[in-house]
Amino acid sequence: MSRRNWFLFFFVGFIWGIPYLLIKVAVEDLSPPVIVFARVAIGAAILIPIAVKHGSLMPAIKAWKYVIPYAIGEMIGPWFLITAAEQKMTSGLTGLLVATVPIWTTILASLHGDKTVWHHKRLLGILIGFIGIILVVGIESFSGRQSIVAIAMVLIASIGYSWAVTMITAKVPHIEPISINGVAMVFTAIVYLPFVFLNAPEHMPSAKVLGSVLVLGLFPTAMAFILFFQLVKDIGTARGSLVTYLNTAFAVVLGVIILREPFTLGIALGLPLVLIGSYFASRKTVTSAQ
Numbered sequence: 001m002s003r004r005n006w007f008l009f010f011f012v013g014f015i016w017g018i019p020y021l022l023i024k025v026a027v028e029d030l031s032p033p034v035i036v037f038a039r040v041a042i043g044a045a046i047l048i049p050i051a052v053k054h055g056s057l058m059p060a061i062k063a064w065k066y067v068i069p070y071a072i073g074e075m076i077g078p079w080f081l082i083t084a085a086e087q088k089m090t091s092g093l094t095g096l097l098v099a100t101v102p103i104w105t106t107i108l109a110s111l112h113g114d115k116t117v118w119h120h121k122r123l124l125g126i127l128i129g130f131i132g133i134i135l136v137v138g139i140e141s142f143s144g145r146q147s148i149v150a151i152a153m154v155l156i157a158s159i160g161y162s163w164a165v166t167m168i169t170a171k172v173p174h175i176e177p178i179s180i181n182g183v184a185m186v187f188t189a190i191v192y193l194p195f196v197f198l199n200a201p202e203h204m205p206s207a208k209v210l211g212s213v214l215v216l217g218l219f220p221t222a223m224a225f226i227l228f229f230q231l232v233k234d235i236g237t238a239r240g241s242l243v244t245y246l247n248t249a250f251a252v253v254l255g256v257i258i259l260r261e262p263f264t265l266g267i268a269l270g271l272p273l274v275l276i277g278s279y280f281a282s283r284k285t286v287t288s289a290q
Contacts, residue, residue, distance in 0.1 A: 011226055013243045017250025019220035020091035020098075025212040032083035033195035034215060040075060040185040040192070042217025047225065050085040051133050060179035066171045071184035073164030076191055078157035085150035085157075090261040091194035093146060094134065094236030095251020096271050097154040102278040104162035104243060112166070121280050129277025136270030142197060146266075181225050209264045245275050 026035050051057040060067060086094055103126055110118065133155075140146040168180060228243070252271060253259040 002234075005234050008227055009243060010246065012231060013230050013231060014250050015249035016222045016243065017095065017218040018254060019216055020082075020094045020251045021254045021258060022212040022216040022220070023086050023094075024091040024255070026209050026216065027083065027087050029203075029209040030201055030213065031199040032080050032087075033192050033199050034201065035083050035216070036075075036079045037189055037192040037196045038213045039079070039217040039221045040188045042214065043221035043225075044182055044185035044189060046155075046218070046222040047178055047185065050183045050226070051176065051179035053117050054114050054176060054179070055180045056176035056179040057182070059175045060183045063172045063175055063180075064183075066168060067180055067183050068187055070164045070168040070180065071187045073160040073167070075184055075188040078160045079188075081153040081157040081160075085147075087150075087153075087154040088147040089150040090146070090255055091259060092252040092255030092263075093136070093140060093151075093267060094154055095132075095248050095255070096267060096274060097151065098161070098251075099127060099244060099248035099274050099278055100133060100155065101161050102157045103274075103281045105158065105166060106281040108162055108166050112170070125280025127277070128273055129281055132237050132270040132273025132277055135273065136266045139266030140264065140271070150208075156190030177229050178225060185221075245279060248275060 030038075043228060048057065051060065060098060060229070069249070081093060082098070116122065135153050137148070140151065143218065233241075251264075252267060256263050
């Protein structure tokens, strides 16, 4: 890869590694519905004008019967679940559990007829990944440090991510991802708007919280999509997807350094297993022609 692409690779990994840190700060003063609404409103304000400029907004709107389920599986459900979960668990563990997305995606692909999933390396990856999940969930929940309900919420969100991306890629592969995400964010903002009024903060949030929400909307929610798809255009989807493992590492490290979160035994044992398992599970295999 060129220096530019290496920079994009690490930068996208970083900004997709910080949302868990930012959410952890934001939930100090704001409720999950308010945080989700704010991040999608900011994200949509950036992505929609880009979609209009590219002339790809209308195709995404016309594909609403796919974009709306995508918004539910990618944003409406997961972003609420993850934000609510971080009220009771660390940002680093949240990022680690979200790293299971490639494992769930691989399993879903197998259910849709992808026979390459049954290659021994991918099966080994799924097994290793699940051992990592079991270790994390078992050690963290039974030690009393983390809520088992919160852990389950993040795992459900990860499955939602996997389903949403698998579905939208299969149904409308010809539509610009930026446009799809922009329209999905608008729909998500509309869904959450009534809950914003019901959960409005009683006092003005601190500057730290407001700054966290602003950065959350600008970078992980909007800019990361723009840069990631530029990176994929240059280096391909396979190599571009490896950024998942980088942002997980950033999430854990930033939680430990900035928020002083503990680097627990569960994370120490589970993190490498989940990352290794996700890598092999999501790895495409080359089959010989029959």
